[in-house]
Amino acid sequence: MDELLGRAWWMLILRGTVALLFGILALFWPALTLLLLITLFSVYAIAGGIVAIVGAIRYRATHAGWWVPLLLGICSIGAGMIAVLVPALSRSLSGEPGNLAICSRTTGVKRCLKR
Structure with a gap:
């Protein structure tokens, strides 16, 4: 598994960076609707x-x-499919966009720092 992570380190950094950007976008752009956030997620x-x-x-x-x-x-x-097919469920599970942003940002930081 370490060899696989050694070859794919750039993928982990890319995924963590996208998660960070998603979290920052959700946190600092409150005019963005929750439905669009669910679609991006x-x-x-x-x-x-x-x-x-x-x-x-x-x-x-x-x-x-x-x-x-x-x-x-x-x-x-x-x-992802649940979020697409049942956006009302995703909306009720996420609570408010701030919670979604904090979760995404935390996940992104952990993924970037893991390498």
């Missing part, structure tokens, strides 16, 4: 899930823990 979650699944399938022959990114990718795509 769903695109981010689906794209991140696809990248995780492709990476897991690509390295399944050489890494024993290939199923972990596969499972995370499936969960990420599921969360």
